[in-house]
């Protein structure tokens with residue numbers, strides 16, 4: 001029956017089986033290992049002849065519940081949960097490439113993903129080429145004989161450039177590349193890359209999935225063949241998510257649809273309002289008609305997401321003045337919280353990029369990233385006016 005239910009219902013009702021206590025809300029399995037009735041049962045479980053849970057670095061009931069719900073939301077066959085989003089991103093690449101391989105990636109990736117490609121993977125002889133996210137016609141030219149994987153992120157952080165997932169899916173099919181998507185910004189509520197042929201989807205569950213700024217977490221979700229490799233890699237390298245964090249995020253998924261709906265509605269309203277403010281030079285939001293990829297946004301996303309970025313006419317001084325003036329919104333680098341958060345990328349999350357690199361990914365000195373929370377829109381507006 002469960003397979004026939006809508007994803008949002010499965011995020012609520014896709015709980016693990018009840019224990020003998022017949023609890024309504026699922027319990028937390030804080031245990032590092034599991035026991036066996038006999039030596040034979042233990043041997044059969046280890047060999048894989050018998051299904052069973054062995055050790056929480058491999059699997060755990062609280063973690064498995066989260067994975068099952070996340071697979072239902074993304075429409076994927078299998079998954080693995082990691083301690084953070086970056087553990088998932090690292091595993092998504094490290095499990096699938098080997099020495100001498102080449103990756104094609106869209107520019108404007110999450111900061112630490114950029115570090116992985118530029119500074120860490122080259123240590124093991126893996127190279128990469130950046131392509132422009134909004135120019136799909138140029139991507140094929142970057143594919144080399146040793147290219148094995150195309151990795152992307154859409155909408156991008158913080159420029160909110162979109163990547164045409166259908167075009168990426170076609171490129172990967174044509175050239176036999178693995179197709180890996182970081183779907184953190186959109187969440188499966190708004191965009192499901194598996195529908196466009198993605199083999200592997202990563203998430204920082206720290207963001208909208210937990211949605212309340214409490215725990216770190218990451219997810220790897222994909223087709224069975226790819227996940228077999230990823231799970232083997234993760235079992236032996238140990239990035240497993242803690243059962244406590246999995247239990248917390250699993251509860252959060254029950255309200256993900258509801259929360260994303262509210263985040264997106266407020267974000268769209270604020271994007272329009274910011275466009276009318278004197279101090280604001282430009283607003284970026286996928287569901288604004290002024291977004292250069294508005295038509296693509298409508299094609300591949302169900303709503304514009306919870307992040308709005310805007311450029312202030314006064315550059316760095318104006319951006320810092322705004323961040324210092326707010327009393328309700330929070331200055332923080334996180335996103336995807338019930339609380340509205342402001343970040344100044346040029347001096348924080350993207351300060352390690354050179355000014356030229358920042359320009360290429362559309363991060364001007366006056367750019368402010370706003371992760372729209374669930375407070376009343378009028379209260380957020382009143383707070384922003386203190387500094388605009």
Ligand SMILES: *Cc1c(COP(=O)(O)O)cnc(C)c1O
Pocket residue numbers: 084085086087089110153157182184185203204205206207216217218
């Ligand atoms: C935050 C984030 C990550 C990293 O996740 P952590 O949970 O902080 O490790 C990766 N990708 C994107 C798009 C993110 O926003």
